[in-house]
Amino acid sequence: xxxxxxxxxxxxxxxxxxxxxxxxxxxxxxxxxxxxxxxxxxxxxxxxxxxxxxxxxxxxxxxxxxxxxxxxxxxxxxxxxxxxxxxxxxxxxxxxxxxxxxxxxxxxxxxxxxxxxxxxxxxxxxxxxxxxxxxxxxxxxxxxxxxxxxxxxxxxxxxxxxxxxxxxxxxxxxxxxxxxxxxxxxxxxxxxxxxxxxxxxxxxxxxxxxxxxxxxxxxxxxxxxxxxxxxxxxxxxxxxxxxxxxxxxxxxxxxxxxxxxxxxxxxxxxxxxxxxxxxxxxxxxxxxxxxxxxxxxxxxxxxxxx
Numbered sequence: 669x670x671x672x673x674x675x676x677x678x679x680x681x682x683x684x685x686x687x688x689x690x691x692x693x694x695x696x697x698x699x700x701x702x703x704x705x706x707x708x709x710x711x712x713x714x715x716x717x718x719x720x721x722x723x724x725x726x727x728x729x730x731x732x733x734x735x736x737x738x739x740x741x742x743x744x745x746x747x748x749x750x751x752x753x754x755x756x757x758x759x760x761x762x763x764x765x766x767x768x769x770x771x772x773x774x775x776x777x778x779x780x781x782x783x784x785x786x787x788x789x790x791x792x793x794x795x796x797x798x799x800x801x802x803x804x805x806x807x808x809x810x811x812x813x814x815x816x817x818x819x820x821x822x823x824x825x826x827x828x829x830x831x832x833x834x835x836x837x838x839x840x841x842x843x844x845x846x847x848x849x850x851x852x853x854x855x856x857x858x859x860x861x862x863x864x865x866x867x868x869x870x871x872x873x874x875x876x877x878x879x880x881x882x883x884x885x886x887x888x889x890x891x892x893x894x895x896x897x898x899x900x901x902x903x904x905x906x907x908x909x910x911x912x913x914x915x916x917x918x919x920x921x922x923x924x925x926x927x928x929x930x931x932x933x934x935x936x937x938x939x940x941x942x943x944x945x946x947x948x949x950x951x952x953x954x955x956x957x958x959x960x961x962x963x964x965x966x967x968x969x970x971x972x973x974x
Contacts, residue, residue, distance in 0.1 A: 677834035680873055680896070680969050682793040683734035683757035688968035690874070690898045690924025691959045692734040693931060695721050695742060696761040696796070701936075704929075708937040718745035724932050725749075727947035729756035731955050736796055736926060739782070740765065743790050759838060760792035762826070763799075770812070772847050774800040776819045778826065784833035794836040796876070797826045801841050803866040804859055820866060827871050839867060840876035840900065840926075857885040865892040874969065876900050876926050879912045886920030893921075896972035901927035906954050910961060917965035924966050931955050 684690050697704070701720070705712035721737060722745040729735050734757035737743050743760060746752050762782045768775040776799050787795050801819040808814050823839055830837035843859040845851035851859065860880045867875060875897040880889050889897070899916045901909050909930040916922040932951045935943055 678788075678793050678836055680794075680836050683759060683836070683838075684924070684969060685733040685959075685963075687963060688923070688970050689962050689966040690734065690926065690969065691732050691955070691962050692736060692757075692759065692898065692924065692926040693724070693728050693732045693955065694736040694900070694926050694928035695724055695932070696736045696738040696759075697928070698738050698740055698765050701741075704933075705936055710937060712936075714741065717741040720936060721745050722749040722751045723943055723947065724935060724951070725753075726751040727944070727952055728932070728955055729753035731952060731959060732756050733924070734759055734793070736761065736928075738765075739790060743792070747791060757793040758791060759794045759796045760787045760790055761798065762787060762795045763797050770815065773802075773805075773815055774844060775813065775815060776800065776822050778822045784830045784835040787835060788833060792835075794838050794873075795826065795830050796838040796840060797823070798840045798842075799823060800844050801863040801866065802843055802846060802859060803862040805846055816866070820870070823867065823870055823872070830873070831871070836873040837871075838874045838876055839870075839872045841867060842878060842902075853881070857881050857888070861885070861888050861892060864889055864897070868893050868895060874898060874923075878902060879916055880920075883915050883919040886916055886918075886922075890919070890921045894973065896923040896967075896969040898922060898924045898926045901925065901930040903929040903933070906930045910957065913958065913961050914965060917962070917967065921967045921972060923969040923972050924962050925958060927955075927958060931958070 718741045721742040725746045730753040736759040738761045764779050784795050799819045827837045841863050857880045877897050899922050931954045
């Protein structure tokens with residue numbers, strides 16, 4: 669009898685550098701990326717999206733510990749082009765491309781077919797799932813959906829599925845303003861902290877979180893987390909993101925970054941030699957600078973668990 673072939677169990681080390689710090693490039697945008705092309709005056713085709721993702725991967729993945737792609741354009745393009753460096757892990761976005769809403773608030777659901785086995789079959793090393801949690805939102809009125817409970821239940825399902833397949837679960841959260849709310853300053857910081865507190869109760873391997881806005885906010889975040897987190901760039905300018913990282917590492921104990929537009933934003937309207945030159949002379953040095961900051965200040969993910 670032929671012995672059954674089993675897949676190797678994946679861990680966070682598969683998307684981290686040797687120092688157990690995350691230096692991950694994000695390019696999992698789909699509709700957002702198309703809108704970015706439009707803003708640059710270009711009517712992008714599906715092939716334009718695929719080509720841009722493969723071009724970014726070819727130049728940046730040799731310097732990154734991981735890269736995050738969507739399954740619609742990114743993963744197929746990179747695999748077909750052989751553009752993924754062998755030293756770079758692959759995170760696959762597993763949330764549905766179209767999300768629901770209730771009275772203007774985002775509503776979370778999961779497609780059971782976009783599961784951990786599906787990610788493994790695409791050559792992925794980790795599942796990334798995007799949610800929008802406002803753990804501090806008011807209790808729903810009778811007959812209204814409990815949007816907080818929905819996010820937490822879907823997150824539990826993602827984590828349980830990843831556990832069953834031996835794949836790390838990376839949950840990304842973005843807070844959002846409630847109807848009529850001005851979400852800035854202390855209110856935004858509180859929303860980020862409370863969402864992180866709720867997600868921390870789940871057995872998530874890595875949280876991808878927003879910068880809470882200040883050193884004090886980072887210290888508050890560190891006080892509620894018992895698992896590793898990485899800072900997302902949210903498209904802020906590169907110089908600003910570099911300073912954000914230093915604070916997140918020093919005060920918040922973050923274990924790395926997952927950065928997208930801050931690194932490669934200007935590549936979209938460029939083609940051919942111009943695109944290649946930008947990637948090699950601007951985007952790659954930006955990534956290398958972030959990697960250096962992370963190597964010097966970030967907390968290894970294995971030290972972040974309490």
